[in-house]
Amino acid sequence: MIITDEIIDYVSSLARLDLSVEEKTKIKGEIEKIIDYMDVLNTLNTTGVEPMSHVLPVTNVFREDIVAASVPREEILANAPEVDHGAFRVPKTVE
């Protein structure tokens, strides 16, 4: 599959990555290789094979509805860029 510059731009914007021209060229080649590798799967005959939705043969892994203590707020906020009145302070975000 041919990975165009537009695809690279789109994917990097989705991932919020600001890439240089050199990086884009490098990544373009790498993504092409990954996609080509995936194409190998398409050469296999999968007739009669159930689509898989999980790699492990386990289902219904549940926990009981019981409350346990949360983590102290200082720890939750430890990596916050800025803190104000116990909240994470981030650049203005209005949808």
Next chain:
Amino acid sequence: MSEIKYETVIGLEVHTELATASKIFCSCTTEFGGEPNTHCCPICTGMPGVLPVLNQKVVEFGIAVGLATDSEITPYGKFDRKNYFYPDLPKAFQISQLYLPICRNGVVAIEGEGFQKNIRIHEIHMEEDAGKLIHDPIFDTTHADYNRCGVPLLEIVSEPDFRSAEEVIAYLETLKAILQYLGVSDCKMQEGSLRADVNLSVRPLGQAEFGTRTEMKNINSFRSIARAIAAERKRQIELIEDGGKVIQQTRRWDDAKGVSYAMRSKEDAQDYRYFPEPDLSPVVISEEWQEEIRKGLPMLPKERKAKYMEGYGLSPYDAGIITGIKALADYFDEVNAIVGQPQEVANWLLGDFMRLAKAGEGDTFEILLSPAKLADIILMVKTNVINRNTAKEVFAAVWQEDLDPKQYVEEHDLAMVGDGDLIKDTVAKVLAANPKTVAEFKAGKEKVLGFLVGQCMKELKGKADPGTVNTLLREALK
């Protein structure tokens, strides 16, 4: 506007926060409010390397809602990741269900003035709620509080089956009653535990295909839903009449201004890149599990309404209103268990009671008087301790602080005069003071008796049974 008549087509996405004790994927509390970021842990704040584990109760609640809405329960379901960058969700993805939601193809029967129809449910899926963002206008920054992050949600998606705001509100009220009866959510719109997004389009009446729709978010009361629908219908029709085109977009409703604003259009719609959630195992729901939950289902609003009509002889209207609010129906049962007069209890609940219970802000419904105390008031009327007018006065006085009505009657000396002699004396006194009226009555003017009853009641400070006064007056006038 031109001669063309337009039909409004509406579909709803209802999000309801589930009344579990703990969050959907971790053990933090789901309690509303709290100091910012105090109901958080590495799982709900999306720290790297943590592993979510599904709260079993969320699945049970999902099955219960599915059964109560006659939905098909998905025997083999799973979760998916919905990827997006927005600071209300620190993981940068929301765990939701896209491909195999827990329920599909349900139905909710609604009725109201001039309509009775079935609203089809497209699907119901489980997901996690996001955090809360508060904008700080002074510093022009945003504050993120993740207490709500990971609170379990059911999203109930309807088909575009609504044609009016009345139908939408009837559906929301019915759905709310079902959710409250099941005990799966407290459905407090003002606290955000019941939220609705409105998908709306218009088309010339008779046209088969749908018009282009918009989605309105941020609507948080029944009243604003009706207003938002009216405003968006008008906006779309005017746009079309002016030769314009409706653009498929998401709009934010501003209730204070009564208008909606475009948030994003289809062109810049987000690419969520859904993929199967690798950290959670598939959910298998057996027939046995479904049956077990079906057996534990409480009586639902529809059945309870039927019981009130057939068992207690209430009108469909009275029964519908009382059973439409679970707290009110429970209250009804408690009072009626004591007094055994269903119609009398219904009359009380549908009058001043309703007005006082709804006196709070928004869509709140709060009963301040305990059932045994309303029962006391009703019994005092029944046993002729007080008359109806006094009863209303006592009710209004004791409501707010849940006072003891019997004590109130005693302290304010409101009990009726049981003493027949006192009433007889009063009657004689009133007759003596109003010779003209007495003459009129004797001349056949029956109407004036009311005036004489009123005078006696006034003399007795309202503390007599008007019926007794009436009888004694007639006797004296013979």
